[in-house]
Amino acid sequence: MKKALFGLLLAVAAWGVASSGPAQLPGAGAVAGIVAVHKTRVKTTGNKSFKDVVVYLEPLSADVAPPPAAHAVMDQRGLVFIPHVLAVQKGTTVDFLNSDNDRHNVYFLHDDTGQTLDIGTWGPGQTVSHTFDRTGLVITLCQLHLEMAAHIVVLEAPYFTLAEIDGESQSARYAIAGVPPGDYTLNVWHKKLLMKDGAVRVSLSAGETKNLNIALSK
Amino acid sequence: MKIFARLAGSAALFTVLWLLSVPEGSTMPHFSRKYRTSCVTCHEAFPKRNAVGEAFRMRGFRFVDDDTYRKQEPVELGDPAYRRLWPHAISPTTLPDRIPMSFVGRFLAEIDLGGDREESFTFLFPEELEMVVGDAMGEKISFYGDVIYISKDFAGGEVIESWINAKAWLQFQNVIGPENVFNLKVGTVGTNGMGLYTARDANTFTTHFYQYSTWGMPAVNPALSGLTVFDGNDFTLQPLAGIEVNGVGQRWLYAGGLVSGDVINPVNEIPEDSFYMVGVSEKAPSDLFLQLAYKIGGLPLDGSAAKAESPLSADPEFWRDDHCMVSLFGYLGSADIVIHDSAGLTSQSEDDFWRLGLGFQAKYKDLTLGAAVMLGNNDNPYGRLSPQSVDTTAWMAEAYYFVYPWLIPYVRYESLDLDLPSGVAGLNPNQDRDRIIVGARAAIRPNIMANLEASFYNEDEEIEQGVYDTLFVLLHIAF
Numbered sequence: 001m002k003k004a005l006f007g008l009l010l011a012v013a014a015w016g017v018a019s020s021g022p023a024q025l026p027g028a029g030a031v032a033g034i035v036a037v038h039k040t041r042v043k044t045t046g047n048k049s050f051k052d053v054v055v056y057l058e059p060l061s062a063d064v065a066p067p068p069a070a071h072a073v074m075d076q077r078g079l080v081f082i083p084h085v086l087a088v089q090k091g092t093t094v095d096f097l098n099s100d101n102d103r104h105n106v107y108f109l110h111d112d113t114g115q116t117l118d119i120g121t122w123g124p125g126q127t128v129s130h131t132f133d134r135t136g137l138v139i140t141l142c143q144l145h146l147e148m149a150a151h152i153v154v155l156e157a158p159y160f161t162l163a164e165i166d167g168e169s170q171s172a173r174y175a176i177a178g179v180p181p182g183d184y185t186l187n188v189w190h191k192k193l194l195m196k197d198g199a200v201r202v203s204l205s206a207g208e209t210k211n212l213n214i215a216l217s218k
Numbered sequence: 219m220k221i222f223a224r225l226a227g228s229a230a231l232f233t234v235l236w237l238l239s240v241p242e243g244s245t246m247p248h249f250s251r252k253y254r255t256s257c258v259t260c261h262e263a264f265p266k267r268n269a270v271g272e273a274f275r276m277r278g279f280r281f282v283d284d285d286t287y288r289k290q291e292p293v294e295l296g297d298p299a300y301r302r303l304w305p306h307a308i309s310p311t312t313l314p315d316r317i318p319m320s321f322v323g324r325f326l327a328e329i330d331l332g333g334d335r336e337e338s339f340t341f342l343f344p345e346e347l348e349m350v351v352g353d354a355m356g357e358k359i360s361f362y363g364d365v366i367y368i369s370k371d372f373a374g375g376e377v378i379e380s381w382i383n384a385k386a387w388l389q390f391q392n393v394i395g396p397e398n399v400f401n402l403k404v405g406t407v408g409t410n411g412m413g414l415y416t417a418r419d420a421n422t423f424t425t426h427f428y429q430y431s432t433w434g435m436p437a438v439n440p441a442l443s444g445l446t447v448f449d450g451n452d453f454t455l456q457p458l459a460g461i462e463v464n465g466v467g468q469r470w471l472y473a474g475g476l477v478s479g480d481v482i483n484p485v486n487e488i489p490e491d492s493f494y495m496v497g498v499s500e501k502a503p504s505d506l507f508l509q510l511a512y513k514i515g516g517l518p519l520d521g522s523a524a525k526a527e528s529p530l531s532a533d534p535e536f537w538r539d540d541h542c543m544v545s546l547f548g549y550l551g552s553a554d555i556v557i558h559d560s561a562g563l564t565s566q567s568e569d570d571f572w573r574l575g576l577g578f579q580a581k582y583k584d585l586t587l588g589a590a591v592m593l594g595n596n597d598n599p600y601g602r603l604s605p606q607s608v609d610t611t612a613w614m615a616e617a618y619y620f621v622y623p624w625l626i627p628y629v630r631y632e633s634l635d636l637d638l639p640s641g642v643a644g645l646n647p648n649q650d651r652d653r654i655i656v657g658a659r660a661a662i663r664p665n666i667m668a669n670l671e672a673s674f675y676n677e678d679e680e681i682e683q684g685v686y687d688t689l690f691v692l693l694h695i696a697f
Binding site: 047121 | 253254255256258259270281282283286287288289517521522523534535536664
C-alpha cells in the first residue's frame, strides 16, 4: 500500500516537474526517488541552510538539448541572495536583481578553477544579466556585504531538479522529468554532503520512470 | 628647580590630554545580529562607518525599508490599526525582540619611544570595556546608552587610574516636516554632532582622538600660584548633556543644540567621581552648538536610493564612496571661573568663549584625505589672574589608504597653538605642540581590529609631561 502511494506521489511529482521543466520529447522518461541524509543531520532553516540538493543527470552522449531561452532569476533582497542555490543549464542567462535600497555587487568565484569575475555593482531596482557558459559550481558573492553568498550550479544538460531536505525527516523527494531515452550518470550537488556510494549510472528507455533513492553522507 | 616645578605643575592637566579619549560607543554588533549582516555593511573598519552606516545612524538606527533587512522580528506593543481605528489610543510602537546590547573591549600596550616616560612599557588590560545599548523603537523613537569602564596609566606612570562613565540619549525621529529633516534628541547629545563632521572622534582609525577636540584650556596649578582653588573653563569638544535637533537630506546634514560645556568631569582630567555621566554640568544648558556638512558626489547621506555607477565598470568595495565633503562647526558658550586664594578671598567671573571650525574630506577609491582647522577665543579664562583673552588655533591634516580590505595605514599631522598669557603664576605660557601620528589599523576579523601606531611630538621644550613619543599597540574587539 505504501509503495503504491509512493508510486503515485512520484508520478505526480514527475508530472509537476515535467510541466515546468525542459521541453518534452516524445518518449521522454523520468528519474525520481528520495534523497535521504545518512548518519548525519543538516540544518534546514535560515538564509544559508543546507536544505538544497541539486539532483542531476549527466548524459553519457554528447547530444544535449539547447539551453532555455527563458532567463533564470536571482534576487538580492534584505541583504540575502534569493534563492540560495540555483541550478541552471550551461548557456542559461540569469538576471540578477537588486530589490534592496542599497547598492549590491555580484562577484563570481568558480569553485573548480578559482577564477573570479566581477559583473558589477548596481542600485535599487536595477538588473544585470549574465550568461553562464561553463559548467561547474559558481560561488556568488557581494563584495559590499561580506555575509551574502549563493551557489549557482551550472550543468551540461537540462535534466536536473532542486530538492529541499525536510528538517524533521532529513529527506526530500525528487523527480527529474522530460529525460530522453539514453545513458546517464545520476549525481547530486550539496554544499556539504556527497552521494554515499558515488554517482550512479542510469539507462533510461523510452517513457520509463526509474525509481532511484539517494543517500547523502559526509 | 622652581622653574621646573612650575612648569611641571602648570602642565599637569595636559598630562593626560592625548591619553584620554572621549569614549564613544559607536560600534554596535547587536545590529549585526539583528540584520544578520557583517560589520562591514556599516563600517569601513569599526568604529569608522561607511556611507551605509552613517545613513543608518542618522535615520535613527534604521535602514530604508528596514522591515526587509531585519531578520529579528520586533515585539509589537500595539498594532498600527488601533491608532487608525481609535485616534486617541496609545501610539503603537515596537520593542527589540532581544536586548539590543553590544560589548566592546580595548586592550592597549604603550611602549616609550623617547625614554621620557616613567615606565617604558605599560599594558592596560583592559583600557576600556564598553557595554552599549541602542536601537529603534518603532518608526519614531530611537535610543542609545553606554557604560564604559576606563583604565589609564597617565603617561606611563606606575599608578593606573580607573573609573566608569556613561552616556544616554533618546531621539524622536521625524518630529515635523519631511522625513529625517527634523529629529529631536535629548540626553547626552553631540555624540556625533560635537566637532567637525568630517573629523569626528567616533569615526577615526587612530588609537586616540583628534587633538583639536580633546584639548582643554590649561588650568593654573594652585600649589604654585598661592591659590587654594582654581576652577577654570573645563570645556572640551566632548558629548554634552542637553537638547539637540538634527536632520539629514541627500547632500546635507545639520545638528545643533543647547548644552552646557562647563562640565563637572571634563574628559581631559582624572574625574572626581568613580562613576559619572559624560557631559553633565551644574549649570543649565545655555551654550549653543551647530554642525553643518555638505557632501558633493558619492552616496546620499540619508541612505535614499541612488543609482550606482555604471554597473559593468564599477569597482566596488564596502569602504569606497568617491566624494568631497565640507563641514562647519561652531560653539558659543560661557563658563564660570572660580578662584580661591590662600588669604580666603574668592572671586568669580565669566569666561565667554567660542569655537569655529572648518573641515574638508575627499575620498577617491582607496584613499581618503582630510583637513580641518578650529579657531577659538576665550575672553577671560583666567579671571582676575589675567585680563588677557586667549586665542587658539588647532589644525590637522590626515590621510589613510586601504592597501587591502583589512590593512589601512594612516598618517595625521596635528598642531595646537595656544596664545596663553605670560606672568600668571602656576601657568606655563608655552604649551603649543605639534603631533604626527603614523600607524596602521588591521582588521583581523570584521569585529576584531589591531592598531600599531607611533605618536611623535614637537612641543615647546618646557612641556615636561603628557606629550611623550609613544608606540601604541591596540587590540579592539566588539561582539
